[in-house]
Each structure stands twice: as C-alpha cells, then as structure tokens.
Amino acid sequence: MIVPWGETRLIQGNEAVALGAVAAGIEFFAGYPITPSTEIAELLAKYMPLLGTKWIQMEDEIASISALIGARLAGAKSMTATSGPGFSLMQEGLGYACMAEVPLVLVNVMRGGPSTGLPTQAAQGDVMQARWGAHGDHPVIALAPSNVIECFEMTIRAFNLSEQFRTPVILLPDEIIGHMRERITFPSEGDLHVEPKPVPNVPVEWYEHYHVTASNVSPMACIGSGYRFHVTGLTHDVHGFPTRKEKEVVAKMNRLKHKITRRLDELEDVRMHDVEENPVTIFAYGSVYRSALAAQAMLKKRKKRVGVFRPVTLWPFPDRTVKEELDSKEVILVPELNQGQLIHEVERMTSDSVRVVPLHRIDGYEITPEEIVNAVLEVM
C-alpha cells in the first residue's frame, strides 16, 4: 500500500502530490528533472513500477508532455511535474492537449524566473503563463494549493477535473508549498471520489471523437478500444479531421471556451474569511495565503479587522465572486511572489473607487505576515 490511507504522517508537499497522483489512479508519468519539482518524479519512479504502471524519464519537457498526450489517447491517466523553464517548453504540448481535448495533469512547482532565475527559491511568476502561455485562445484550469494536505487533495481534484472537462489541468504550488513539510492525516480510501475515464456508449460507426453535447464535453474513446479516430492539432470537425469551414471552426473554438465558461460553478473554489464585514481585504493564494491568515490574526490582536479572500482555482478566475464580494471594499491588498500578476484580474473586476494595492516580493523568499501587517497598517 503506497498511500497511507487514514494514517497521520509528516510529509512534504511534493510527496503529497506524488501520493495524490497514485490515489487518483495515475497510469503514466513522463517527466524531465527540474528543481524544485524533482521529488515528484523520483517518488513516482519508486511507486509506479510497484503498481505495474508506466513511468519514463524523457529527453526533455517537450517530449514529456507529448508522451503524456499519446499515453492518455491510448487510455492511461497521465501526469507530469516541472517548474518554470520546463513549463515554458511544455506550452506546445499544453496547447495541443487543449485543442485535441486530452485530459492530463501538469504540476508546475513555481520557482523564481524569468529564464533560469532562482531555481531553488519560491515565486508565483507563472500565473499568467499558466493562463496565456500557449498560443491562441484556449481553455485553462489551474489550481493553487496552500498546504500539504491540499497538495494531496488537489492533485486528485486536478485528475478528476481533467477527465470531467476533457482538458489539461495545471496544479500551481509555489516552491514553498512543494518543499514544506506538515503533519497531515490522509482520508480513508472510501471517502475519496476518483472520476472514471469517460467512455462512449455508442456503436463504433456512430462515434464522433468531438461529439457535441449539452456540457460541451464529448465522451472520449481510447486508442485500441475498437473506436478508430483521428487526432490533430489543426482546427478540426466533430470527427477530428482538419477543417477550414467557418461554421466548423467557430463551433470548435466556442465549444472549447464554453466548456469552461458555462460550467464555472463546478470550477470556482474560493475561501473567504471575514470578507463581508470588513472594508479592507487581503487577496492571496498559494503560500502567501498562509501569511495572509497569520497577518489577519496579528491585526485582530491590534483591534484591526481585515478580511482574507483566497482563490483556490486561479483559472478560470472567479470573476463573479470577486465582483460581488470585493467591489464594495475600500482597499484590497494583493500580496504576490511576483511583480504583479493576478492583481490585474482583481483590478479588472473592481471599480475605480476600490484601491487595489500591490505587495511584491521577488527575492525568492516568502512574504511574511509582518510584511502584510505593515502594508495593511499603511493603507488603513
């Protein structure tokens, strides 16, 4: 038994991701070594042969994500783990997986960038790359864990969402979350929902690889199951064959978009702490959310009350909830481990009357609760 179901352990974030993948039924892993994500590949190299599932170290990140897509098309639930520079290389395959609608999980343990940057240190610099890194309009789902148990649970959720939406899902822990150790209690095996791979229930000759459904997600056959189909990165019709017919192109592109935008309720995940009653809110995610909660408690002792708003699902961005909950605020403080990325989304969803104040840290270290407290006191 690899996942210590129901037991309490002291483990690392990356280890929890690897165990989450096993819990979610990972059948194929392909990756390329990169700090600070290596523990995920190393642990799966140990676990997966024991389970008889497939693990491979490819020649680069492009090959890794390509192999992932091939494996999922042949029916194997697939995941890779990387960091910023590798994430950049994987954008090619990520765009392909969005276009060809292939479920997979991509874990990007964020380190300092750009380029080789700060390989061993933390950042939240890939938030916009996660959204817009691949060329062309494309759907994106990205989740940001803030602690070790979430690394476990959210990896499983990432697998489930990828199957439910037939699209890649990006997990975005920052280096602090990937490398921190916490005592966590694993759930019992029965308490866990693992989404099965969707299978078509039509005769082979009726099968359309991109059948139009109410949910905008098509059941997906796998190669070798008797359903023969064509897959391409070219814009394609419902059968998967290339098309340039305007109606078919527009239908495909809109379906890609709508499968996310028309099911936002299933994707949105925000955590709010005393947001409603306070005119000042700290908007934070990933490791920074932890500091935000600590800062909130420290401020409370000083009789200063602030709210904390955390998006767990970063993409799609929780537009409606941010508008509803934060547009009436006086000040929103947005601490991020970058020079300002998600803050622009907050600004987009709030009126000019709301002061949206950034707090950056770009030296590879965490944003401390004290820094947030000071920033809050300055604006209050």
Next chain:
Amino acid sequence: MPAPLPYEYKYLRSKKKFPHVWCPGCGIGIVMGSIIRAVDSLSWEKDNIVMVSGIGCTSRMPVYVDFNTIHTTHGRALAFGTGVKMANPSLNVMAVMGDGDSLAIGGNHIIHAARRNINITAIVVNNDNYGMTGGQFSPVTPEGARTATTPYGMIEPGFDVCNLMEGAGATFVARGTVYHIIELDKIITRAFKKKGFSVVEVLAPCPTNFGRANRLGGPVEMMKLLKENTINISQAKAMKPEDAHGKVVRGVFVDKVSIPYQERYDKLCEKARNSAGASR
C-alpha cells in the same frame, strides 16, 4: 458491373478524405502504398495500428489511412508514439515523418527513441527539403543545393540518416526509394516485424520545390535520378569504390537483436515488486 476496388482501399479513408494534399510527382503517396501493403501482408488489424506523425507533407499521411491516427506537433511524433506504446504495448505503432520533422526539430526525439529501443517503426521520408513551407533547406539537403533559404547554395553538411540511427542504437536501419517499390514493400514489412526501434529512410522526390530550385526536371526525371543515383547493398559490395562514389546505397544496414524498452520495463516492475516483497 464496376471493377472491384483494389484491396488497398479498405485501409484508406477513401470516401471522405481524398483528394490528398500532395503535389503531382510527390513520392509520399507511394510510401503510403508501401505501408498499406506491408500492413496487409502482416494481417494486422486496423484497430491495433497506430500511425503517428509530426508536421509537414509526410505528416499529413495519417488523415488518409483508416488506422488509429495522431497528427501531432512538429517533430514530436516519436514522443507521442512513446506514450502510446507504453500505455498499450499491444498496439503496433509507426511514426511517419519528413526529414525536417524527424531530424531537425525532432532530432532529439529520434536519437533517444533509438537509444531507448522503444518498439516503434519510424519511416523517414527524405525529400531533401521542407516541402510544405515552400522548400527551405533541411538537415539532409545536399551541400551546394539551392533551396528557398539557401539562395547561394547549401553550406552545411547533411546527416546520413542511416549512419545516425545506427550510431544511436536502432535495431533495424534501412534505406529505400519510391522508385524501387517492391524492395521498399519488403523493407517496410521487415521493419514492422522487427522487435525494437526500426528506421526506414525513404528517398522521395519533391519536384515542386527541391526539383524546381535545382533544375532537376519534373517528376519523371526525378524518378530516373532515384534509379540512376542509387545502388543496392550487394551491388555496392561488388563494385570498385571509385565506381560506387557518389551513389547512395539502398538496403538493410542494421538488423540486430536487442531487448525492446517495454520488455526491460516489465522486468523492472517485477524486480521492484520482488524486492519490495523481500523487504516486508
């Protein structure tokens, strides 16, 4: 009564996907014919065949054949194919690629697929240039040749695909041309049967781009060049070196036994489980 269709038709998406995109005089359709005849001679089930390709003229082939087909990103056919083969080793996986696709942007993947000895057949259609984008030079364009991006002649030496693949560890390496079709059918059949990574380089004309840029004549003249400029491996052995100079050799250069990656991986799983069992 109309004549019955040739048996090749049952392997084609003949009703929907034709005419194809290839130019008059292009050799890629001939390679497709050879692949189909090889598949038929081995009685492979269409459901168990996966054709993976990258980007380019050759990589358009998967649209036309009624197998499981994946048209991937540029250069990545073998990386996608590696995932397919690992996920379901019972599938017969082939990768069809052009020279630019497999050796320039896909160069890293093809040497590692060969080194790893993943059980896939790679078919490299070598037409000396990038046809789809208008005839730019590729890693096999001969020195001195004119292309859209070598208006003053090619100054880079090219790869010898077969030598490269032998060096990278492929278990089966062969070269054929689209003029010598019966020979090509046999080579591709042997490559399909081979356990391990097998590579077939197929010389093919590109009259539209390479032929025109280098004044090599039309499709017929370029076919004649394949006939005249190549010799088979036994001819080469019998010839004096000075007579063989400048000729390209056809035939099977490597046919060795080596355990494919998948079998090695299965053994690894067994070993891991045994040692885990022992430590309990």
